């Protein structure tokens with residue numbers, strides 16, 4: 488069997504000062520671009536930073552209320568009206584049963600695209616947002632795109648599971664679910680994975696979870712409790728409460744795995 492291609496992962500988008508710009512043309516071509524999706528949950532403290540770094544900002548239905556109310560709360564030293572004008576979503580997408588009418592009117596009058604998909608009651612608002620983003624990309628492919636989903640964890644459990652299911656439904660798109668406490672993404676079995684650990688903002692707690700299907704063989708390096716062709720399944724072993732030891736963690740598996748790492752509170 489030929490070796491699996493390597494996929495690299497980094498949370499450098501959470502660093503207070505962004506990483507250095509790409510050094511040459513090849514790097515520039517490979518540079519990651521970010522889209523932000525805001526869900527209907529308390530905004531994480533780093534929401535203004537990620538919003539500013541993103542090329543595209545989409546609110547999932549009631550997520551627009553969170554931007555309207557929450558951005559001025561996170562930036563109390565500034566005039567709330569100026570903050571609202573500056574943090575204007577490109578689109579509000581969903582079934583529109585949670586966004587307040589005055590919030591919808593406010594952003595609509597500023598030019599935000601409002602997409603009412605209320606006819607579809609079989610997919611979540613987050614699912615609708617990811618479809619919208621992948622269909623409206625300026626470039627020909629989405630290999631350099633990373634979608635950051637704010638407020639995806641730590642709320643209603645059915646919503647959390649729906650949000651994780653989106654990682655599996657769009658397994659060819661890089662999507663990172665974020666809350667104040669954790670970051671989660673999918674490691675497709677088609678690749679071996681190199682995860683760069685940004686120690687100033689994340690860790691040490693981490694986990695590898697075979698959410699979609701059991702794994703017969705997973706192997707890691709860089710963790711305190713590494714797996715060595717180890718099997719994992721619900722009811723058997725699962726790598727929760729692990730600790731990152733090295734700057735880079737590597738993972739290969741015969742099954743798609745969910746990677747999760749804690750975010751530091753005072754980064």
Ligand SMILES: Nc1ncnc2c1ncn2[C@@H]1O[C@H](COP(=O)(O)OP(=O)(O)OP(=O)(O)O)[C@@H](O)[C@H]1O
Nearest residue numbers: 526527547548549585611612613639642643646647
């Ligand atoms: N408590 C929560 N925990 C995690 N994610 C959430 C939570 N609430 C909302 N979300 C996310 O935000 C998106 C938009 O939320 P919103 O409340 O507008 O959805 P909704 O379709 O009205 O949900 P429902 O009708 O099930 O309450 C959801 O699709 C979900 O991804």
Ligand SMILES: Cc1ncc(C[n+]2csc(CCO)c2C)c(N)n1
Nearest residue numbers: 581582607608609610611612613649
């Ligand atoms: C089997 C099944 N279970 C639940 C729903 C309900 N549902 C799932 S996503 C969604 C939209 C939420 O904005 C709704 C209402 C369904 N359609 N089918």
